[in-house]
Amino acid sequence: MTTGADLLELSPVMPVVVIDDVEDAVPTARALLAGGIGVIELTLRTPVALAAIARVATEVPEIVIGAGTVTSPAHAKEAAGAGAKFLVTPGTTDAVLDAAFATGLPFLPGASTVSEAMRLAERGLTALKFFPAEASGGAAYLKSVAGPLPGLRFCPTGGITAATAPDYLALPNVGCIGGSWLTPKKSLADKDFATVERLAAEAAALAR
Template sequence: MTTGADLLGLSPVMPVVVLDDAADAVPTARALLAGGIGVIELTLRTPAALASIERIAAEVPEIVIGAGTVTAPEHAKQAADAGAKFLVTPGCTDAVLDAAFDTGLPFLPGASTVSEAMRLAERGLTALKFFPAEASGGVAYLKSIGGPLPGLKFCPTGGITVKTAPDYLALSNVGCIGGSWLTPKDALAAKDFGKIEAFAAEASKL
């Protein structure tokens, strides 16, 4: 796997995971894998994030572990050093973009406007994250920009549910979607990894 486009084909749903405890990392990854999901976007939103990526990379090598919420240049290198196999940004500045390129890892840069998407395309990036999806116009927006931007594919994330997922996946310019519903806070707090596996199994069939 060497490109962002490859990332879009790993699973119909890319779980967007927030972990407060690195001890939950391996069981969460194994539950997702058992449910048929072979990729994780683990967000850098908590102090446990980098340690969680390290543990998954070392102990669950069958799953493709990526780092999400890369919002500063140093995050890119930290994530790569922890063992992340790809990066995801919610938006993009030149500094974050350069840092992501410097890691040599594939990445999905975030865009929510036509101008942002065109700028990223100028840098050779054709697989993008569309965030925040629902708040930025959702299915209707993505459908409307498919005509003028036919060479771009998106992973929409933000506010998508298991019910709205099929509407996104039906679009020709959507490769996969990002979903946080696969690893809900209550299931993680209760260490209910069976529930996570069940959500993953449902999502893998979308």
């Protein structure tokens, strides 16, 4: 895996995971893998996120571990140092973009408007995160930009559910979708990793 475009081919659904207890990181990754999902976007939204990324990178090398919610140059550098194999940003500033490039890792830069997407395309990026997907117009929006932006493909994330996932995956400019429903907060709190595995298996079976 060497480019952002490759990230879109790893799974129909990229799990967007928030880890509050570092001890949940490895069993969560293993449950996703057992369900047929070979990638995980672990968000930098909690104090244990970097430690969780390091744990997964070391103990579950079969899964492609990435860092999400990269919102600063420091985040990019720290995530790479922790062992992340890719980066995902919710939006993109020049500083964050430069820092992401500097890591040498593939990444999905966030965009929610045509102008933002065009600006990223000017930097040579053709695989983008569309966030927040539902709030920004959803599948209808992405369908409407396919014509004027034929060279771009997206991983829409934000508000997507198992029920709405097929609407996105049916679009030619969607490579995969990001979903938080695979790792419900309650399931992780209850150490109910069997549910995570079941939800992962259902997501892995979604057609693209």
